[in-house]
Amino acid sequence: MAKEDYEIVIGLEVHCELSTKTKIFCSCPTDFGGEPNTHCCPVCMAMPGALPVLNEKVVEYAVKAGLATNCNIEKNSKNDRKNYFYPDNPKSYQISQFDKPLCYDGFVTIETDKGEKQIRIERIHIEEDAGKLNHDDYGRGSFVDLNRAGVPLIEVVSKPDMRSAIEAESYMRKLKSIFEYIGISDCKMQEGSLRADVNVSVRKKGTEQLGTRTEMKNMNSFRSIVRAINYEAERQIEIIENGGDITQETLRWDDISGKTFSMRDKEDAEDYRYFPEPDLVSIKLSDTYIENIKGNLPELPESRKKRYLEEFGLTEKAANFVTSSKYYSNLFEEAIEICHNPKTVGNLLMSDIARILNEREEEPEDLKFTGKELGELVILIDQGTISSAIAKKVLEELFNEVKMPSDIIQEKGWIQISDEGAIKEIVVKILEANPQSIIDFKAGKSKALGFLVGQAMKETKGKANPQMLNKLFLEELKK
Ligand code: ADP
Ligand code: ZN
Ligand code: MG
Numbered sequence: 001m002a003k004e005d006y007e008i009v010i011g012l013e014v015h016c017e018l019s020t021k022t023k024i025f026c027s028c029p030t031d032f033g034g035e036p037n038t039h040c041c042p043v044c045m046a047m048p049g050a051l052p053v054l055n056e057k058v059v060e061y062a063v064k065a066g067l068a069t070n071c072n073i074e075k076n077s078k079n080d081r082k083n084y085f086y087p088d089n090p091k092s093y094q095i096s097q098f099d100k101p102l103c104y105d106g107f108v109t110i111e112t113d114k115g116e117k118q119i120r121i122e123r124i125h126i127e128e129d130a131g132k133l134n135h136d137d138y139g140r141g142s143f144v145d146l147n148r149a150g151v152p153l154i155e156v157v158s159k160p161d162m163r164s165a166i167e168a169e170s171y172m173r174k175l176k177s178i179f180e181y182i183g184i185s186d187c188k189m190q191e192g193s194l195r196a197d198v199n200v201s202v203r204k205k206g207t208e209q210l211g212t213r214t215e216m217k218n219m220n221s222f223r224s225i226v227r228a229i230n231y232e233a234e235r236q237i238e239i240i241e242n243g244g245d246i247t248q249e250t251l252r253w254d255d256i257s258g259k260t261f262s263m264r265d266k267e268d269a270e271d272y273r274y275f276p277e278p279d280l281v282s283i284k285l286s287d288t289y290i291e292n293i294k295g296n297l298p299e300l301p302e303s304r305k306k307r308y309l310e311e312f313g314l315t316e317k318a319a320n321f322v323t324s325s326k327y328y329s330n331l332f333e334e335a336i337e338i339c340h341n342p343k344t345v346g347n348l349l350m351s352d353i354a355r356i357l358n359e360r361e362e363e364p365e366d367l368k369f370t371g372k373e374l375g376e377l378v379i380l381i382d383q384g385t386i387s388s389a390i391a392k393k394v395l396e397e398l399f400n401e402v403k404m405p406s407d408i409i410q411e412k413g414w415i416q417i418s419d420e421g422a423i424k425e426i427v428v429k430i431l432e433a434n435p436q437s438i439i440d441f442k443a444g445k446s447k448a449l450g451f452l453v454g455q456a457m458k459e460t461k462g463k464a465n466p467q468m469l470n471k472l473f474l475e476e477l478k479k
Helices: 056-068 165-181 222-241 287-295 301-312 316-323 326-339 342-359 371-382 388-400 405-412 420-433 435-442 447-459 466-477
Strands: 006-017 080-083 093-096 103-112 115-128 132-135 142-145 152-158 194-204 214-219 249-254 259-265
Touching (some): 006 165, 006 222, 056 115, 056 152, 056 165, 056 287, 103 165, 165 194, 214 222, 222 249, 301 316, 301 326, 301 342, 316 326, 326 371, 342 371, 371 388, 371 405, 388 405, 420 435, 420 447, 435 447, 435 466, 447 466
Antiparallel strands (some): 080 093, 194 214, 249 259
């Protein structure tokens, strides 16, 4: 059988660090970085006798996440101990949730080439992050940093509903976008605030039963998630095609070689000997508490999209794009406040801004300029002060340094030439230099006009008003 006869099945376990000020069971700060072991106290260092107290904000943030992803909220929840030994985990257990997660049975909607698709969420639970091991480059050992120990996390477990690397990426992007909109996390993947355990299996198309899966832990870039899924699916198909069986195991994805390596065989859940955490009381939520959080959720991407379609007449594609990130959406709203031209702002975001971000391997949250600059840029285009070619150059500049576009074009001398006299001079000059084009044009080769306009643009470094150039060339050529 060929590769095309198989279907990829993917389920994600997404960990998201919550941006509460303090840790989940003590009052240490959650700030990223810092000198090793400076954000610690007896609780998060696991001193004997130190007792945890649940941070109420963590519950609130997790409930927000659940409501924003269409989950049911568990009114009788609790914490459980998950027992395992690892040097970055000083208690030798992690406080997590087992049979009563705070949120369950939700879904998010993703866009696919076959239309919208729902990816089901099995559960969202709260738990504490572990510390970090820094392995010494000179082989002197490993150093334990507990600054991250006890930073609150939610874990979002999906059903195995994704069927391609692209769908997995869209799902992860959607979660990131929703969590940014509701403000529960900075979702910085490069800092590990958002990461995924990626479960992959394959099965023959048309069959129901799930194949044996492998799991790649702690993936923290979209690019490596996509590459790892495609690599892993191919590896599994090849094994099956050669008559072998897939071993259920945890793999490590290596970004440099582009391959997966075996880490350890998968333990069963029973190995963790989960039991209710005896040092914490259970979590009881009232209807009023939940309703209150629901009532205070900010506007979510779906509703913004609807508004952009109806109020601003954006196309479906533009509305999807602009609302795909809170950062795009806020920038869009700020900019149109200034320039009142939603279409052009949407187009600039979707085309040039997205392209430059992509070239720089950056994400929308890395954008430094604001709606103030973008709005002014669109005004300058609309007034005919600059051409769209110059607008692209101004955008490139804005990525390097945030300045008002009017200042940029002054400094660079990029103001569009719209003075009819000045343009006429250029037109005459170009015609004199290209007599053959005049002959061609008169012989019916309309391409010659394009060539002449191009020459004039070159001469003026893109600053001549193109409509005016066309008009004046035609006038001269028809003489
Ligand atoms: P564990 O917690 O032991 O890793 P779970 O059964 O809770 O295992 O599943 C974890 C994740 O793996 C879920 O996101 C689920 O959708 C996904 N998953 C389970 N079985 C498969 C499979 N056969 N192929 C792909 N993903 C799977
Ligand atoms: Zn602490
Ligand atoms: Mg798992």
